[in-house]
Amino acid sequence: MGNILIGSFFQETNDFHPNPTVYEDFTVKRGDEVLDGRHRRTRGDGDGPPRDSIAGAVRVLRSRPELELVGTYGAWMGAGGTITQECFERICSEFVAAMADAKEGVTGIYLDLHGAMAAEEEKDPEGALLEGLRDVFGPELPIVASFDMHGTITRRMLTHLDGATILHTYPHIDWEDTGARAAGVLLRILDGARPVIGTAYTPTMVRGDELKTATGVHGTFIRHCVRLEERDDVLAAGIMLGHPPTDCPEQGSRIIIVTDGNPDLASSEALELASDFWAMRKRMQCALYSVEEGIALAERADGPIVFADAADATSSGAPGTSNAILAGLMKSSYRGKVLLPLRDAPAIDAAREAGVGATITVPLGGTHDDRFTPIEVTATVELLGKRGDVPIAVLRADNITIFLASEGPILCDRWMYDDFGQNPKGFDIIVQKLPHTPYEHYDEWAAKTITIDVPGAASPNIPSLGHRHVTRPIYPLDPDMTFAPQAELY
Ligand SMILES: [Zn+2]
Numbered sequence: 001m002g003n004i005l006i007g008s009f010f011q012e013t014n015d016f017h018p019n020p021t022v023y024e025d026f027t028v029k030r031g032d033e034v035l036d037g038r039h040r041r042t043r044g045d046g047d048g049p050p051r052d053s054i055a056g057a058v059r060v061l062r063s064r065p066e067l068e069l070v071g072t073y074g075a076w077m078g079a080g081g082t083i084t085q086e087c088f089e090r091i092c093s094e095f096v097a098a099m100a101d102a103k104e105g106v107t108g109i110y111l112d113l114h115g116a117m118a119a120e121e122e123k124d125p126e127g128a129l130l131e132g133l134r135d136v137f138g139p140e141l142p143i144v145a146s147f148d149m150h151g152t153i154t155r156r157m158l159t160h161l162d163g164a165t166i167l168h169t170y171p172h173i174d175w176e177d178t179g180a181r182a183a184g185v186l187l188r189i190l191d192g193a194r195p196v197i198g199t200a201y202t203p204t205m206v207r208g209d210e211l212k213t214a215t216g217v218h219g220t221f222i223r224h225c226v227r228l229e230e231r232d233d234v235l236a237a238g239i240m241l242g243h244p245p246t247d248c249p250e251q252g253s254r255i256i257i258v259t260d261g262n263p264d265l266a267s268s269e270a271l272e273l274a275s276d277f278w279a280m281r282k283r284m285q286c287a288l289y290s291v292e293e294g295i296a297l298a299e300r301a302d303g304p305i306v307f308a309d310a311a312d313a314t315s316s317g318a319p320g321t322s323n324a325i326l327a328g329l330m331k332s333s334y335r336g337k338v339l340l341p342l343r344d345a346p347a348i349d350a351a352r353e354a355g356v357g358a359t360i361t362v363p364l365g366g367t368h369d370d371r372f373t374p375i376e377v378t379a380t381v382e383l384l385g386k387r388g389d390v391p392i393a394v395l396r397a398d399n400i401t402i403f404l405a406s407e408g409p410i411l412c413d414r415w416m417y418d419d420f421g422q423n424p425k426g427f428d429i430i431v432q433k434l435p436h437t438p439y440e441h442y443d444e445w446a447a448k449t450i451t452i453d454v455p456g457a458a459s460p461n462i463p464s465l466g467h468r469h470v471t472r473p474i475y476p477l478d479p480d481m482t483f484a485p486q487a488e489l490y
Pocket of ligand 1: 149
């Protein structure tokens with residue numbers, strides 16, 4: 001018997017994004033609307049139900065008819081710049097107040113968190129939220145959260161959490177399962193399990209192909225966690241990788257093992273995994289190519305080459321307005337067919353004014369990021385349209401097809417290219433503003449995907465970002481450092 005309160009505070013902060021995140025950037029929901037989740041469907045999802053963590057948690061919790069699910073408060077956005085202090089304080093206080101209003105009859109709390117938030121002054125927003133909830137609900141009420149794997153679970157968060165589940169896949173496809181696992185942990189605790197969290201931290205910022213679950217070394221660690229979760233006395237096991245674009249003091253990677261009353265197992269497994277993780281730190285860095293090296297590769301490849309502009313990945317909180325790869329291609333003598341995405345609302349306005357078929361000369365790039373100087377491009381307007389409310393324009397400048405959207409997040413939508421007549425398979429170089437994509441998006445048919453070393457808020461060239469708040473020493477900013485992981489218990 002009793003009520004389970006459900007709430008969500010979800011954003012991935014990129015502190016190197018030139019624009020801050022304000023309250024209006026969040027979608028805020030209250031009450032039982034929160035139970036519908038935060039998921040925005042894309043074509044890659046297929047026909048099934050929405051697949052976010054809240055959906056998974058709600059499904060599992062509803063299997064217990066004696067429990068009443070109570071939606072309280074949800075504030076969501078994707079990735080963006082540093083959260084203003086004012087925005088963070090407003091959402092945090094609204095969140096805690098909404099939960100406090102529903103305090104009567106509560107037996108547990110499930111939270112849908114990302115784990116990579118940072119505000120201007122509060123560098124541990126999720127920790128502050130959990131502390132605020134503990135002030136209202138006391139130390140005994142079970143609180144369990146699910147997380148992305150790109151983020152920081154701080155010691156303050158661990159102090160206030162009874163359990164945590166972390167995504168097991170990268171690229172991420174197991175949101176729903178991660179919410180379901182968190183709900184399962186909460187149910188186990190309600191049924192009498194005594195959660196003990198064993199954890200070990202490593203001072204590591206990691207990126208690159210070795211993080212891909214299916215093929216990379218990180219996948220071997222994840223598979224060990226999944227095996228642990230099959231044990232009866234293990235409630236959850238996972239790895240919080242950290243998120244290099246979030247410039248916060250506890251930045252790094254962390255193993256989290258939640259057992260049912262088995263502190264020895266929790267700490268020994270956390271320590272062993274952290275030691276293995278630390279040993280692999282050099283391999284878990286991104287292999288980088290210059291634009292010129294990428295072009296040379298494309299010239300001798302026997303199929304399309306994907307250029308990942310991870311530095312300007314809107315999924316990692318960059319603005320999406322980098323023209324660095326475009327500039328490199330235009331400077332080169334490369335004549336192959338190129339498809340390149342860019343966020344540029346003024347250029348779309350100019351294209352709409354001129355109309356399809358017209359030739360225009362417009363400055364491109366840098367609209368939300370003064371790292372980049374706009375470059376003048378003369379191009380033909382091939383197509384004008386809209387994706388939802390977001391204006392789209394397709395320009396053609398000689399061999400380069402430039403796919404313009406007025407908003408950043410939409411550039412992650414692989415399927416928009418086909419919908420606007422630009423099948424990526426018909427190009428020799430496809431630029432994507434993402435670090436990685438699911439296998440079937442490009443890797444299945446492209447000759448190779450490489451990451452281009454250009455500037456940007458989400459650059460996988462980690463030392464180039466310019467951290468100020470991370471605790472030093474940390475790898476790879478301090479490449480020669482030594483470190484021995486230690487287990488901690490909560
Ligand atoms: Zn992530």
